[in-house]
Amino acid sequence: KQEVTQIPAALSVPEGENLVLNCSFTDSAIYNLQWFRQDPGKGLTSLLLIQSSQREQTSGRLNASLDKSSGRSTLYIAASQPGDSATYLCAVRDSGAGSYQLTFGKGTKLSVIP
Amino acid sequence: NAGVMQNPRHLVRRRGQEARLRCSPMKGHSHVYWYRQLPEEGLKFMVYLQKENIIDESGMPKERFSAEFPKEGPSILRIQQVVRGDSAAYFCASSPRGPLDGANVLTFGAGSRLTVL
Numbered sequence: 001k002q003e004v005t006q007i008p009a010a011l012s013v014p015e016g017e018n019l020v021l022n023c024s025f026t027d028s029a030i031y032n033l034q035w036f037r038q039d040p041g042k043g044l045t046s047l048l049l050i051q052s053s054q055r056e057q058t059s060g061r062l063n064a065s066l067d068k069s070s071g072r073s074t075l076y077i078a079a080s081q082p083g084d085s086a087t088y089l090c091a092v093r094d095s096g097a098g099s100y101q102l103t104f105g106k107g108t109k110l111s112v113i114p
Numbered sequence: 115n116a117g118v119m120q121n122p123r124h125l126v127r128r129r130g131q132e133a134r135l136r137c138s139p140m141k142g143h144s145h146v147y148w149y150r151q152l153p154e155e156g157l158k159f160m161v162y163l164q165k166e167n168i169i170d171e172s173g174m175p176k177e178r179f180s181a182e183f184p185k186e187g188p189s190i191l192r193i194q195q196v197v198r199g200d201s202a203a204y205f206c207a208s209s210p211r212g213p214l215d216g217a218n219v220l221t222f223g224a225g226s227r228l229t230v231l
Contacts, residue, residue, distance in 0.1 A: 100169065101172075103156075104157040
């Protein structure tokens with residue numbers, strides 16, 4: 001059974017800092033991995049999707065890497081801003097026919113202090 | 115394009131009552147997924163539906179919970195005889211293609227927050 005762990009559970013940084021969020025998963029047989037952002041009272045916003053054959057994806061100030069063999073992914077946020085404050089969720093989809101489910105971590109709650 | 119619309123956003127029920135949560139997928143999306151987020155927990159998959167069909171309900175409790183996605187109208191998640199442990203945020207997501215499409219990205223709604231007194 002796939003399990004996804006995110007460390008740290010919460011993180012507080014001053015504005016302008018670069019930061020790294022970590023995600024680990026127990027079963028390396030994944031189809032893809034996705035990073036989401038969750039704002040209070042709102043839905044999830046997909047940030048980056050990395051296929052199992054890819055090593056990283058970039059979007060603006062965000063860069064996500066994937067090391068499938070070691071079961072790890074990192075989300076790098078450059079030059080953090082107060083608007084980046086949110087909970088960041090990592091989710092994996094297992095490989096294999098009939099695997100529809102995303103397995104989510106509990107998230108990292110990020111606070112960027114002005 | 116209004117995105118994935120869920121209603122009600124907040125629902126309060128007493129133990130034993132029924133809860134009905136609705137999800138209207140994005141225009142052109144025929145695949146719907148329901149997830150539940152318990153307090154201090156990650157989102158957990160409940161059910162995957164296409165129009166008029168339940169494809170995978172392996173994450174849904176066997177009793178009291180049911181889901182449908184009729185030919186016309188929104189998808190409905192129904193919880194009968196609610197208990198306090200059902201208090202959670204219920205998220206709906208939709209996609210234009212099936213999950214085996216590698217580029218398929220789910221669009222999530224804002225969620226429905228159920229509180230059982």
